[in-house]
Amino acid sequence: MIIIGGGVAGLMAALAAAPHPVTLLNAGELGVQAASGWAQGGMAVAIGGDDSVALHVADTLAAGAGLCDRAAVERIIGAGPAVVATLLRLGVRFDRDKSGALALGLEAAHARHRILHANGDATGAEILRALIERVRATTSITVLDATARHIFTDASGVTGVLATRGDETIALPADRVLLATGGIGGLFRYSTNPPGAIGQGLMLAMGAGAELRDLEFIQFHPTALDVPGSGSLKLISEAVRGEGARFIDETGAYFMRGNDLDPRDVVARAVFAHAQAGYEVYLDARGIGERFAARFPAIHAICARAGIDPATQPIPVRPAAHYHMGGVAVDAEGRTSVPGLFAAGEVACTGLHGANRLASNSLLEAAICGEAAGRVMAGMEAKPVRALPEITPPKPDAAPLQELMSAHLGVLRDAAGMSEAAEAFAAMAPANPAAALCLRIAQAALARETSVGAHARADATQIHKAA
Numbered sequence: 062m063i064i065i066g067g068g069v070a071g072l073m074a075a076l077a078a079a080p081h082p083v084t085l086l087n088a089g090e091l092g093v094q095a096a097s098g099w100a101q102g103g104m105a106v107a108i109g110g111d112d113s114v115a116l117h118v119a120d121t122l123a124a125g126a127g128l129c130d131r132a133a134v135e136r137i138i139g140a141g142p143a144v145v146a147t148l149l150r151l152g153v154r155f156d157r158d159k160s161g162a163l164a165l166g167l168e169a170a171h172a173r174h175r176i177l178h179a180n181g182d183a184t185g186a187e188i189l190r191a192l193i194e195r196v197r198a199t200t201s202i203t204v205l206d207a208t209a210r211h212i213f214t215d216a217s218g219v220t221g222v223l224a225t226r227g228d229e230t231i232a233l234p235a236d237r238v239l240l241a242t243g244g245i246g247g248l249f250r251y252s253t254n255p256p257g258a259i260g261q262g263l264m265l266a267m268g269a270g271a272e273l274r275d276l277e278f279i280q281f282h283p284t285a286l287d288v289p290g291s292g293s294l295k296l297i298s299e300a301v302r303g304e305g306a307r308f309i310d311e312t313g314a315y316f317m318r319g320n321d322l323d324p325r326d327v328v329a330r331a332v333f334a335h336a337q338a339g340y341e342v343y344l345d346a347r348g349i350g351e352r353f354a355a356r357f358p359a360i361h362a363i364c365a366r367a368g369i370d371p372a373t374q375p376i377p378v379r380p381a382a383h384y385h386m387g388g389v390a391v392d393a394e395g396r397t398s399v400p401g402l403f404a405a406g407e408v409a410c411t412g413l414h415g416a417n418r419l420a421s422n423s424l425l426e427a428a429i430c431g432e433a434a435g436r437v438m439a440g441m442e443a444k445p446v447r448a449l450p451e452i453t454p455p456k457p458d459a460a461p462l463q464e465l466m467s468a469h470l471g472v473l474r475d476a477a478g479m480s481e482a483a484e485a486f487a488a489m490a491p492a493n494p495a496a497a498l499c500l501r502i503a504q505a506a507l508a509r510e511t512s513v514g515a516h517a518r519a520d521a522t523q524i525h526k527a528a
């Protein structure tokens with residue numbers, strides 16, 4: 062059994078499959094390029110005394126703007142408390158209050174305090190630390206630093222994976238493969254994702270002929286730190302606004318007029334519109350003052366590296382591609398439409414998020430769905446494995462696509478721009494699998510003629526508010 066990707070989804074799957082032998086392919090050192098390790102805010106779970114699965118389900122459905130799969134929402138949200146117990150057993154140290162109970166934070170569009178966090182604002186790093194430690198101690202899991210480039214299939218389904226490590230090509234026969242490769246932010250000029258998050262799992266799934274779903278729904282985070290440098294921008298968590306920070310421009314105007322904690326897509330559009338009107342946009346956290354460093358140590362360090370002291374200076378921000386709601390279409394246990402091919406985590410589309418993800422629901426989904434897929438895959442009856450043919454698949458290259466994706470498939474879209482981008486992607490697609498993926502995204506966005514959730518069209522009149 063092969064797992065591609067060592068974020069929360071892939072690691073949970075590998076641990077759930079044990080003692081079944083697993084080869085875990087990860088591009089680079091485990092934990093370094095995984096969005097999981099960059100997650101700040103936390104993991105949403107309905108365990109508070111005043112909370113319930115029903116309330117968390119209602120908030121998730123409202124954020125999804127009518128396009129969630131209710132059965133998937135109920136199943137995944139309902140499994141939250143059990144997966145927290147599993148993570149605690151695996152050694153994750155979530156923050157606790159003075160009484161020793163798990164501390165629960167509040168985020169936008171959640172009706173209750175239900176965000177588990179760790180080390181203040183370094184939740185993902187703590188979850189990954191514990192899972193990687195467990196994986197390294199599990200003898201049935203072999204970790205291979207290699208990049209998957211192709212999924213082999215025949216009439217019966219999956220037959221193996223082609224991976225590369227430097228100049229070396231590795232052919233790995235297998236009758237079951239899990240895609241756990243994360244998101245697509247790296248396809249955009251401005252993104253909060255690790256640079257390698259360019260949708261490689263989606264490209265692999267496309268090559269294998271798997272069904273994809275909801276590709277047009279991409280969440281843009283309104284507050285990425287806007288300083289010169291690489292396209293991968295550091296995130297200033299919504300929790301900073303939860304503590305009272307407000308949007309401001311260079312004239313000193315608080316242009317959100319108190320609606321700074323509206324749903325993420327609504328705020329991203331407002332910030333985008335203000336920037337398009339020629340203003341510089343900042344987050345004013347000076348009201349938090351000297352408490353900032355203690356409450357948000359990781360974000361404070363990010364700002365300090367950029368020469369900004371949030372206690373005394375506004376933080377320059379801009380919207381950036383953050384999360385892909387769409388992905389490889391999967392059932393409740395991660396099965397794709399190709400026998401033997403599974404997907405979990407951000408690369409998959411379970412129907413949990415609909416048109417817009419509720420903050421902090423993705424670590425939860427990655428943990429639950431990774432675990433379920435790993436368990437099911439380990440229990441499958443083995444098929445004979447065969448030798449694999451020699452092929453040289455084209456290498457994906459996101460660089461020539463990023464400006465077009467940001468300009469025409471970003472926060473606000475219209476038919477003319479999306480068509481122009483689609484034409485350019487189509488020309489590049491035969492030699493560049495990343496362009497073929499961008500083409501599929503553009504086609505899906507063109508086909509969705511209304512504005513809904515995170516898919517906002519300047520040429521469609523109705524914007525459905527997310528919540």
Ligand SMILES: Cc1cc2nc3c(=O)[nH]c(=O)nc-3n(C[C@H](O)[C@H](O)[C@H](O)COP(=O)(O)OP(=O)(O)OC[C@H]3O[C@@H](n4cnc5c(N)ncnc54)[C@H](O)[C@@H]3O)c2cc1C
Pocket residue numbers: 065066067068069070071086087088089092093094095096097098099100101102103104105184185207208209210241242243244253254255257258261262296383384405406407408420421422423424425427
């Ligand atoms: C800055 C930031 C903050 C976030 N904050 C939160 C939060 O507070 N709460 C929340 O719920 N969600 C948050 N998210 C979203 C969440 O972190 C991700 O959706 C989730 O962690 C995805 O997990 P994953 O296991 O699917 O993928 P990842 O954690 O991204 O792991 C994918 C792994 O696959 C590897 N890989 C990719 N392609 C290949 C290939 N071809 N071959 C081999 N390996 C490959 C990558 O190198 C990576 O290690 C945040 C995201 C970002 C970027």
